[in-house]
Amino acid sequence: MKELLLGIDLGGSVTKVCLFDQKGREVAAVSAPADNTVPAPDRVERDAEALWQTVCGLIRRAIETSGVSADNIASVGLTGYGNGICLADENGLAVGPAIVSTDDRGRDIVAEMRANGQEEKIYALTHQRLWSAQTGTLLLWLYKNEPERVKKARWFLGIKDYIRMKLDGKAFCEITEASSTGLMNLQTKAFDPQLFALLGMEECFRLDPPILDCCESGGAVTEKAAALTGLAEGTPVGGAMFDVDASMLASGILDGDTLCMIAGTWSINEYLADAPPHGYGESTNSLSTAFLRDKFLIEESTPTSASNLDWFLNTLLKRDGQDPRDPALYEEVAKVLESTSAEDSSVIFIPYLYASATHPDAKGCFLNLSGYTSKAHLIRAVCEGVVFSSVFNVRRLEEGVKTFSLARLSGGLTRSKAWTQMMADALDIPVEVPDAAELASLGVCMAAGVGCGLWKDYEEAVKACVHVSGRYVPDPARSAALQKKYAAYVKAVKALDAFHESMEEER
Numbered sequence: 001m002k003e004l005l006l007g008i009d010l011g012g013s014v015t016k017v018c019l020f021d022q023k024g025r026e027v028a029a030v031s032a033p034a035d036n037t038v039p040a041p042d043r044v045e046r047d048a049e050a051l052w053q054t055v056c057g058l059i060r061r062a063i064e065t066s067g068v069s070a071d072n073i074a075s076v077g078l079t080g081y082g083n084g085i086c087l088a089d090e091n092g093l094a095v096g097p098a099i100v101s102t103d104d105r106g107r108d109i110v111a112e113m114r115a116n117g118q119e120e121k122i123y124a125l126t127h128q129r130l131w132s133a134q135t136g137t138l139l140l141w142l143y144k145n146e147p148e149r150v151k152k153a154r155w156f157l158g159i160k161d162y163i164r165m166k167l168d169g170k171a172f173c174e175i176t177e178a179s180s181t182g183l184m185n186l187q188t189k190a191f192d193p194q195l196f197a198l199l200g201m202e203e204c205f206r207l208d209p210p211i212l213d214c215c216e217s218g219g220a221v222t223e224k225a226a227a228l229t230g231l232a233e234g235t236p237v238g239g240a241m242f243d244v245d246a247s248m249l250a251s252g253i254l255d256g257d258t259l260c261m262i263a264g265t266w267s268i269n270e271y272l273a274d275a276p277p278h279g280y281g282e283s284t285n286s287l288s289t290a291f292l293r294d295k296f297l298i299e300e301s302t303p304t305s306a307s308n309l310d311w312f313l314n315t316l317l318k319r320d321g322q323d324p325r326d327p328a329l330y331e332e333v334a335k336v337l338e339s340t341s342a343e344d345s346s347v348i349f350i351p352y353l354y355a356s357a358t359h360p361d362a363k364g365c366f367l368n369l370s371g372y373t374s375k376a377h378l379i380r381a382v383c384e385g386v387v388f389s390s391v392f393n394v395r396r397l398e399e400g401v402k403t404f405s406l407a408r409l410s411g412g413l414t415r416s417k418a419w420t421q422m423m424a425d426a427l428d429i430p431v432e433v434p435d436a437a438e439l440a441s442l443g444v445c446m447a448a449g450v451g452c453g454l455w456k457d458y459e460e461a462v463k464a465c466v467h468v469s470g471r472y473v474p475d476p477a478r479s480a481a482l483q484k485k486y487a488a489y490v491k492a493v494k495a496l497d498a499f500h501e502s503m504e505e506e507r
Helices: 048-066 107-115 118-126 135-145 147-152 159-168 193-198 202-207 223-229 243-250 307-317 327-339 375-398 417-427 439-451 458-465 476-506
Strands: 004-010 014-020 026-033 073-080 086-088 155-157 236-242 258-263 267-273 286-289 296-302 348-350 365-367 406-410 431-434 468-472
Touching (some): 004 048, 026 048, 073 243, 086 147, 086 159, 107 118, 107 135, 155 159, 155 202, 159 223, 159 236, 193 202, 236 243, 243 267, 243 296, 243 439, 243 458, 327 375, 327 417, 348 476, 365 476, 417 431, 417 468
Parallel strands (some): 004 073, 073 236, 406 431
Antiparallel strands (some): 086 155, 286 296, 348 365
8 A cells, every 4th residue: 555645845945845654744854945046136036947857856865765665655745835927838848937926026017907996806806916926917027028938838837836747747727826826716716818808918818727626636747757756657646735725734724713823934824714704905814715625715924923033043142153053042042931021021023024014114123122121131022023923913814804712833933832832822812733844745745645545535634644742821911911012012013114104205
């Protein structure tokens, strides 16, 4: 019996390949940095063929590291960052570089569509606001600026679906990716020529790929791909979804009452809904069809999470010559969180070092510094600021339509028990931590397992693969103190927004 599942995670900065057994235990995990290029200030690209070669090498390494035969791999799943675009021709070759989801070249198109009222018409069909690196926006940019490139193309694909095509020789898009492109009608669950017309690129409708469910296998590893990767020819390629969906599945969340939180570089906060909760202009939440086809995934995410603490440690705490990954740095943080409380200091940290959750020009800052402020106060303020940013996003998700009884939290923040407890106290609900390091890879392996018949459905896959390593219950006294400080954080965010608005007026 084939016992293993292989997951490929095509992240924005790292590419990973992992092997799991049927109990969700990691057998092997290998990774390589993504070779992104920045040819202009607003552009982020990568060589799709070079990425394929990287994936081939990682698959071979994962199989070698595991010490098992490729014949024991039951199926392959793929996940990755959402949106961006990769054009491919009839022969499965990339037409120019893939555009990454951190690209910003489409911002003028978004502004134009918003100003002329087209965005609201599009929203009526997609329930999505346009954004600069959305697939539809980028396809329109290419159509306007590089028409010859578009003429050579046969398919528009997400990056994981391009790698999927290299494995099985077939072009597909899966439902979670398709629903976020700005090109799929949410009612019909199909790419809609009306949306292409609203964007002014009717002829690009010919580029749309067939849409599969997340656990649906569209093909199997070809002879050519087998020779390059070390996989067995004929291995099903049967699981694919956005990384946020995959992480939610691997967190064991199949209902709308449990909040999924990922606190790494980004603060990702999401839940499952039966219907779109908002109309045009009513919310900042993003929406897509979930891995459960009759559900929607509602998400509020910003790059305002644990990377802010990494900056603080690397810039202000580590000594000259000290390795920024030195465990002693994180041990000092843990000691501070265990020995201090929210009442010890009024210092507020806004974790906008890499991007803002509110005003587009807002940057990170400390407020309420005084001669009394100590290093411990600053450390705690940074950790509180990261937690408060997550709470801020969760409150946006709720917006009078939702409350949560439980959260499942993953990411770098969970390496600290004290920090995880702070999240439970600040949210004032229990927080559980899944016992898996590579959630996105595990999630698509679970989908691939359902697709090839290892489990009958997602519920059975969750029972087999999802394990909770810790549960944190809020303490009433700490929760009350953090709620009070969170109120000050919200006031600080509003003050920072007002500051940048005044700076805009002066310019």
